[in-house]
Amino acid sequence: MTSRRRRFAERRAAQGYSQEEFAEALAVATSTVIRWEGGRATPQPHQRPRIAGLLGVTLSELERLLVDERPVETARPDPQPLFHGDDDDMKRRNVLGLLAVTGALVTLPGSDEAPRGPTAALLETGEDPHRGLWQVFTLSDSKRTVFPAVHTQLGILTKGLADAGTEAGRARLCVLTADLYQLAGELFFDANRYTDAAQCYTLAAHAAHAGGDDDLWACALTRHAYVELYARRAPAALPLLAAASRVARRGDSALATRHWVAAVQAEAYATMGDFDACVRALAEAEEVHTLDGDCHNGGWLRFDGSRLPEERGACYLRLGRPDLAEDALTSALAQPLSLRRRAAVLSDLAALGVHRRDVDQVVEYAEAAMGLAGRSGSGFIGTKLDGLRGRLAPLLSDGRVSDLDHRIAALSRTARREGHVHE
Known part of the structure; x- marks a missing residue:
């Protein structure tokens, strides 16, 4: 038991509850409390208000007792390569190096000189190249194929900022920079490189503010918040x-x-x-x-x-309201969805099956999600499947679920190994 979970146990004891009494007050098995305190499981969201009340803490304080403790079953997969070849780390450092330079450039004032040459051309083309990159990113099953073009365009933008010229030109380039660094962050995020994604979103927010675009700024902040959510x-x-x-x-x-x-x-x-x-x-x-x-x-x-049905379903599932989650998720699945979104909905429907102890539902939807994961190599889908795997414990006595558990683990290992060999 680590220091965080020891504090959880100490808080329970300080409130006068034995493990058995605490379990009884929450209507759970004593073994569940033991698993919480041992770091082998984490309370579900719908259980936390009651737990917080019994411990005499706020939900935020309870989260701090638990946040650094992640069950082994739900650990995130390793980061995936974004480039082909063996120089993934070098190219990644190049992108982050550009980020550092760009962060400095967006803070510098403009000049009275009109932009010329490549910078003038960059301002003239504006966001058209970025729209094309976003479209390819949205439509691609494998998101990382977009990264080389994004990397190249980031270099062009950085040079443009160095020769920005007037304040108006500089502000326009800051907006273009904020746009493209959000896309770079999305690519890092999809590859489970959350720290790198957060750095991209931070620069995007800074550049959007410098460029005077509040909507772009707010979106960068929101994407950064997603990083925190996925890091629990x-x-x-x-x-x-x-x-x-x-x-x-x-x-x-x-x-x-x-x-x-x-x-x-x-x-x-x-x-x-x-x-x-x-x-x-x-x-x-x-x-x-x-x-x-x-x-x-x-x-x-x-x-x-258009994504609200699946997002509503995911929220209700986290809140322990399967009655509300099923209609929303089923409605979402009936819509045209990207590969990544469909896999997320399928994973949530499989998790709903775990809640109901419906092995057929778990296996059916998990199999479909795994098929999509194999087609895309997306770290996002891998994270969803690992999250599902963390819920399977109550059903592992069933051979089909046990087999599913091993196959999800094998899929993650294979994706990581093939990513390093072929990308």
């Missing part, structure tokens, strides 16, 4: 999302930015076990359907409300 640090995500919400309200009211922020806030609240706050945030996200015309740009802002 919901309390760290909430301040980022609160800031994103404030910035978004200063942006274009015709865009869906503030509604996307609300959708991500709902996920954070669900992770914290706060049902009422989650429902309020989902309601605000649903208001995206009241907007007229194109409320997104298909690039750094892609939220149009």
